Amino acid sequence: MKHRCLVPIGVLAIPIAIAWLGVPVAGQAPSTAAATKAAPAKASTAKSTATKAYTPPRTPDGQPDIQGFWTNSTYTPLERPNNVTKEFYTPDELEVAIKQAADRETAQTEPGTTADVHYDFTQFGLDRSQSTFAKNLRTSLITNPENGKLPPVTPEGQKRAAERAAARKTQGGQYDAVENMPIGSRCIIMAGAGPPMMNAGYNSNYQIVQGPGYVMILTEMIHDVRVIPVDGRPQPHSNVRQWVGTSRGRWDGNTLIVETTNFNGKNAFRGASENMKVIERFTRVADDVITYQFTVEDDATWARPWTAEMPMQKTEGPIFEFACHESNYGIANILAGARADEKRAAEEAAKKGAK
């Protein structure tokens, strides 16, 4: 039987709309983004060009309007690949990369291999080519440091990583108990839900709603909600700890700046400490694009702060509720599978012992 590959993230790109943007963001090199949406393929010309300053519409209470459905689905890696030394691809290079990724995605996985034990993403529209995603000429999401790589991990950060690994070992095997399984598999939160909000691999969609004094961000994958006051109130006491931290926002011109602290440390972003501070900047640079930039400050983990940037592309709603835990039969099946493996192993050991 022939199977289509689902493991590598690739793209089967049928670009129908390209919007090259050259919008300077404070302290940043020019951003470049383009939107693509797959089938049904249509010929299209550039649909937005924001070379001039863009003025976003306003909400009734006067906030710049960033409401709607957005996706940060992307093929651009957080860190720059080792064999790439420049900050931006040319459009031609990017198209080649997309084509290669498309070929990878539609390739076949080998029957009888672990990678093949999976449904086909393409049959469920979960490959990126079948949904809106934001093209990005950047070779890495990280813009600072300039080499596109995370800063070195501090000795304290290394020590914490070792301690976390040791603590996990004392809990037994990953499938010994439900509490040992990854929090994403347990439907608690997606690892990239953030902040910072990284793309989730699939269903990387968000809904932003604004009301007087508040901005709400709904994250589709595993269904998390961030309610961000923008009325000037201070952060709660540092004893208040949440999976997504606690966020406070303010407007600087047309840019929404959100500072988040008070993480509970259980969904550590790239090994960060619970004292990580994330500063996000949302700037609507066109009707269909928000530039999303974030800076991570955590001197207990990285030698210095670092910054990344990606476009969020307007997409279609509504978001179908990702009621994850409700139908997560996989957890019970995995635990049952692990017990079946143990039983088989014990029987084989007993047979050997009897000989």
Next chain:
Amino acid sequence: MRTKLAVVMTAGGLLLAAGPVRAHHAFAAEFDVNKPIKLQGTLTKWEMVNPHSWFHIDVKGPDGKVNSWLVEGGSPNQLIRMGVTKNTVLAGTELTIEAYQSKDGNNKAVGRNFVLADGKRLFLGGSAPGGGGDSNSPAK
């Protein structure tokens, strides 16, 4: 030629860094790579649920006895965005599913390939919006 090679190499860097799709959970822990199975039967129910949808199918054995199977598929969210509804694939649809059976030996499997009676792959090749078909037409 040199330019072309350079393009391919830099593009390869992007590709390699793209990494694996983040699966919601480890399917190889749930299903047995050594138990490939081909199920041919009739859909009785499609659960459009998260994190993964489930197809209920009745499979008639050589002895005429009907066995019910539960087959795991993908999250329905993107299909819904593409216009698929619970009426797109109706109970009674004939399906052939290439799958891997659960490790505990129950009638559960992960559907590696969902194929309709006319040979088209479910939701692809005209059986779903985006595949060139009519979004309102049942795949049956």
